[in-house]
Amino acid sequence: MIQNVLLGLVCLDIYTSSGLLRPGCGILHNAFHLQQLGMDPILITRIGDQDARPFRDFLARNGIAFLPDLIMAPGSSASIQIALQASGEALITNFSPGVGDTFRLQPAEEALISQADNLHLVLVGNVVTELLRLSTSEKLDKPLVSADFLAFQDFTVERFAELLPYLDIAFIGWKGELTDATIQSIRAITSAQRALVVITLGERGIQVFDTLTAPTFSERFFAVEKVAVIGNTNGCGDAFIAYFLAAYWQNQNLEEAIAQGKTGGARATAWNFALPASAY
Numbered sequence: 233m234i235q236n237v238l239l240g241l242v243c244l245d246i247y248t249s250s251g252l253l254r255p256g257c258g259i260l261h262n263a264f265h266l267q268q269l270g271m272d273p274i275l276i277t278r279i280g281d282q283d284a285r286p287f288r289d290f291l292a293r294n295g296i297a298f299l300p301d302l303i304m305a306p307g308s309s310a311s312i313q314i315a316l317q318a319s320g321e322a323l324i325t326n327f328s329p330g331v332g333d334t335f336r337l338q339p340a341e342e343a344l345i346s347q348a349d350n351l352h353l354v355l356v357g358n359v360v361t362e363l364l365r366l367s368t369s370e371k372l373d374k375p376l377v378s379a380d381f382l383a384f385q386d387f388t389v390e391r392f393a394e395l396l397p398y399l400d401i402a403f404i405g406w407k408g409e410l411t412d413a414t415i416q417s418i419r420a421i422t423s424a425q426r427a428l429v430v431i432t433l434g435e436r437g438i439q440v441f442d443t444l445t446a447p448t449f450s451e452r453f454f455a456v457e458k459v460a461v462i463g464n465t466n467g468c469g470d471a472f473i474a475y476f477l478a479a480y481w482q483n484q485n486l487e488e489a490i491a492q493g494k495t496g497g498a499r500a501t502a503w504n505f506a507l508p509a510s511a512y
Contacts, residue, residue: 234350235274235344235347235348235350236266236272236352237273237348237351237352238263238274238275238277238353239259239337239351239352239359239362240259240262240277240353240354240355240359241257241259241278241329241332241335241356241357242256242257242278242309242310243256243309243311243330244309244312245257245312245466245505245506246311246313247315247316248313248314248315249315253286254507255512256467258380258382258469258473259352259354260275260277261506262477263275265470265475265496266474266477267294267295269474269478270478271477271481273296273297273352274297274299274344275296276344276345277298277303278303278304278335279305280304280305280308280309280331281305282308283309290512293511293512299340299344302341305334305335307330307331308330308331309330310328310329310330310331310332310356310357311326311330312325313325316464316466321461321464321465324466327356332356332358332359334358335359335362336358345366345371346370346371346373348374348375349374350375350376350378350477350481351376351377351378352377353377355380355381355386355395363395364394367397367398376481377398377399377400377401378399378401378403378473379395379399379402380403380469380470381402381403381405382469383404383407384404384414389417389418392418392421396421396425396429397425400428401480402427402430403431403469404418404429405431406439415439418431419451422443422449423441423449425443427443428440428441428443428444428486429441429442433456435458437453437454437456438454439451439452439453440452440453440486440490442486445486454490456494456497462501462502464501464505465500466505466506467505467506468501469497471497471499472493472496472500474496475492475496475497476493479492479493
């Protein structure tokens with residue numbers, strides 16, 4: 233049986249205008265979508281014992297597998313604040329790592345990762361440290377490894393160059409222009425590696441730098457059909473990644489994965505939160 237493992241920090245989404253709290257963050261959104269798409273992921277994360285119930289209820293409600301003996305840590309869970317603009321754009325600020333500050337993989341989790349067919353990470357906080365530690369112990373030899381660099385706000389070009397050799401697929405949600413010097417540096421770094429870098433630009437399209445699925449370096453741009461934002465944009469990138477991976481894990485076809493990813497990203501614009509109401 234194919235085994236898909238997710239590694240990252242879940243968090244409480246705090247909506248500043250209403251004060252509402254929702255279980256969230258990228259890796260939890262990924263887990264929801266991948267479970268809905270029949271990928272049966274196993275989630276490795278940490279939640280704080282001070283506010284565990286919303287996460288436990290969410291995981292049980294949506295049938296998401298995790299390691300019950302290892303998921304809990306003393307303290308509060310990670311959190312972020314989300315301010316929704318009139319346009320539907322979600323501004324995310326004030327990330328607090330909570331129990332993620334001391335996150336370290338346990339032997340049972342490392343064993344699970346080493347035997348996985350596919351591993352996806354969201355590179356927040358100590359998850360980056362754990363990725364580097366895993367890479368030196370040959371525990372990443374088997375899985376196809378993908379990672380979300382979010383909007384690249386916590387990374388430098390030098391850090392990207394350090395991490396890319398341990399990844400097969402990298403996702404970046406880029407807010408700037410493709411002509412930016414950072415993107416040109418990422419292009420050059422990718423051309424010297426064996427990797428697939430997928431840069432999402434929202435409604436502006438998707439830029440791909442590819443030395444994984446192509447025999448030589450190639451770059452391709454995929455247009456995106458603009459859709460009206462009925463809900464908000466929080467979770468659109470997470471939906472794109474999950475839908476992309478669900479397709480790519482099955483057949484390694486880039487075009488099909490991009491097409492399915494676009495479907496997921498477009499659906500997310502209709503939800504009032506990062507996920508459909510039924511998820512909560």
